[in-house]
């Protein structure tokens with residue numbers, strides 16, 4: 742199946758909605774599995790109340806299979822704090838749907854930059870973001886708690 746077909750198939754099955762309290766445990770689980778080097782529970786607990794926290798839900802089963810949290814800094818930048826898809830549901834366009842929501846919301850605001858950090862070793866995420874026009878803008882040394890370095894990745898938005 743080609744990429745268009747695979748992605749359009751999931752378009753109809755996946756919906757993106759704001760996170761709710763009932764999602765907490767599932768979001769923590771996806772987070773622990775996706776970021777084994779981090780204190781995922783602490784990160785999610787800290788971010789859970791922020792304004793822009795969305796989950797991807799499989800329509801028919803009401804199963805949460807991914808999430809994204811981002812902050813909007815004044816009028817300047819959207820900062821993706823965390824984005825993950827449950828491993829069994831990857832490569833089906835769900836990460837793309839979550840990222841597209843971030844881009845859509847950003848495009849409604851007078852913001853022209855989206856930024857995020859990613860581990861240097863996280864090649865799948867780097868490829869994923871590059872697919873969406875993000876570029877490596879620099880390296881942040883010892884960014885993570887385990888002192889691993891991060892790439893800063895950014896995408897400029899064209900304003901109409």
Ligand SMILES: CC(C)(COP(=O)(O)OP(=O)(O)OC[C@H]1O[C@@H](n2cnc3c(N)ncnc32)[C@H](O)[C@@H]1OP(=O)(O)O)[C@@H](O)C(=O)NCCC(=O)NCCS
Nearest residue numbers: 744775824825826831832833834835836837865866868869
């Ligand atoms: C990165 C991540 C969110 C991508 O989610 P996903 O739902 O699999 O992404 P999509 O299916 O929308 O992929 C879109 C495109 O990105 C690229 N891509 C995604 N995963 C990839 C991988 N493992 N290897 C190479 N390219 C990849 C591909 O070009 C893909 O298109 P294709 O499947 O038609 O080839 C997911 O792998 C994940 O949760 N990883 C662990 C958490 C993480 O690292 N988060 C990012 C740092 S905050």
